[in-house]
Amino acid sequence: MSAGPASAHTTRAVAGRAPDVFERGGWTPMRQNADREAVDFAIVGTGAGGATLAAKLAEAGFTVVAFDAGPYWRPLEDFASDETEQGKLFWTDERLTGGDDPVELGANNSGRGVGGSTVHFSMVSLRFRPEWFKARSRLGYGTDWPLGYDQIAPYYDEVERALCVSGPIRYPWGPRRRRYPYREHPLNAPGELLARGARAMGIKWSSTPLATVSAPRGKSPPCVYRGFCIHGCSTNAKQSALIVWIPRALKAGAEVRDLAMVGRIEVDAAGLAAGVHYHRDGEWRFQRARNVVVAGYAIETPRLLLNSACPAFPQGLANRSGLVGTHLMVHGGNAAWGTFEEEVRWNKGPPNMAVSEHWNYEDRGKDFHGGYAFMCQGPLPREWARTVAGTRGLWGEGLHAEMEKYNHMAGLGPVCESDAQARNRVELADEVDSYGLRIPRVTYAFSDNDRRIQRHAVAYLSETLRAAGGRDIWSSDDTSHLMGSCRMGDDPATSVVDADGRSWDIRNLWICDGSLFCTSGGVNPSLTIQALACRVGDRIAAMARRGEL
């Protein structure tokens, strides 16, 4: 590990206080811990998994320090209404991507900062279809998770309440459920078009359950439909981990360390995790801990475990099975686009205000296993220009003409399930980053089934757009989300951690983020990540009470 990079930002969570995310220049008190005193839990990463678990564990009375490599933003003063400026939210440290279908990384799927990728996520908050947790035994593909829907359902409830998810009174898919805490948002024009298309195709649709409030909540004002959601919400309407779980964690006594990159997990002579080496304010430091939780998302989590290899664990930590980094999954996002006579103005409102999960719940008439949800879209000009230029290869007046149709465009984008394959994986490259840490190399290739799903989605979404009145339909390839890479399971030979996120090999080393997934499902992952984190938190508290930690 080397001296590390000079940071463009300065640490904010220091001297007994952390930024108050609800006030310009505001502060909130924060308990601090000494490096040399072992805390109960050192958590690496403060996104959907890490921040949620930090709150749960602190509220259960544990001492917690949560590290994040990125900055601690105050959205009201730090987030501009500008796509380019907000590039600062993304994880853009060097990574390599390869395989037959190299995954686009960076802004496409990972954030860097307190709150993690939820700071720039688009707030879609969907539950898994219950059968997906038992995909092998109930649907005949993939693997079974080591837990079932009944075990996770109460935690879906808990997260939906914690985020005050705004959604319809009756969501048309899935088991009976209580109504969403906040009323649904009004549909924007792209949502109306999805509804129109779905009606014409004879399938159900719904307004999307979203983690942005439709009415005031504490210091969060209702969403003002500015549409910059994936570039950070400057009003705090969005219920990100940064403004929901982190304040809860601090209030319960957790400490957050921003701009603190964890480079290695230390293992002691007994073969247990002893703490983390982290880089902050220009130097490497060591925090002692009785438990270490890795929650850096599906690339950085396996990378840290592999980079922590030591004589006792030469293949990396938690990796006796050799599975760390394997079975990585993304979602196919092969969208269809079309031009409409009416003014759509798709930049208004959150990008995905209407959804259909028809093909997640309909098993007949498919030439593939798995499914996909699809949603309306609302890209802003910079992103849209990249899609048009990159996909159509248009330039000159052709590009101008296509871009001038901006206010008349609409699109439907799927979240296509992908198979968990051993060959799709995260490994270490020889090259090192500015911290002196070996960088990750991601290898990806879709399976034949993945391609069949994507082909189905493109054809079906194109037809739906046409049925809604769209013309000049075309499609683009994309991926979103990262899942798997440290899968949970019942068997140490075929999984990295158990159903509680506890590693088989090192019993005080835990994983709590998107890398736990065994199958990807056809919905966005963050609600499930947060539900898993809430469950892990409760399980740890229960184990502690029984003296099983």
Place this chain on the structure above:
Amino acid sequence: MPERYPGYDVLGKWNSPSFDAVTREVLARRLGAVPKRRFFTRGEWELLEALGAHLIPQSKRADPIPITPWIDAMLADGGGEGFHRVGEPRDAEVWRTGLAAIDGEARRRHQARFIDLGPPMREALLRDLRAGAAGDGWSGVGPRRFLIDFLLKAMAAIYYSHPAAWSEIGFGGPASPRGYVRLQLGRRDPWEAGEAK
């Protein structure tokens, strides 16, 4: 082509509730401080200008949106998207080699530099690159990938990050603290662009 959104200027909202202080500061920087050449050679810079003029023509604009300076700045600052394909060189090398290869292609075909070619020859050459048809000199990334994924996407992204381009396509622009009220099909708020009928 007549203007689609006559008289509309995103910057007209500068002092309205659609613009907050941090956005004003960010845009003031983008509009005011166009970076000077640090990364490219003068020759590479001129070639990029010529490519820009062809790929994103701005002859109708009295004050063209600067593109080359921002590509130069991105490379000089080592910025990029934060990931690379296995087997491909780093951005700096991709750009240098790619630009040299485009000029090499012009010389091979016409014994002239790209900037000395007229629009039809430029167009024909670029179309061939888009189709992947080119001679040697394309180490690292191929002609189509350099032209589309590096050159064209970067230029389009920079162009459509400028308020003048937002006005041209009728995009609302910055929207904080005030967002939008009328979200339905065919509806618009008074602070949005009106389309010529």
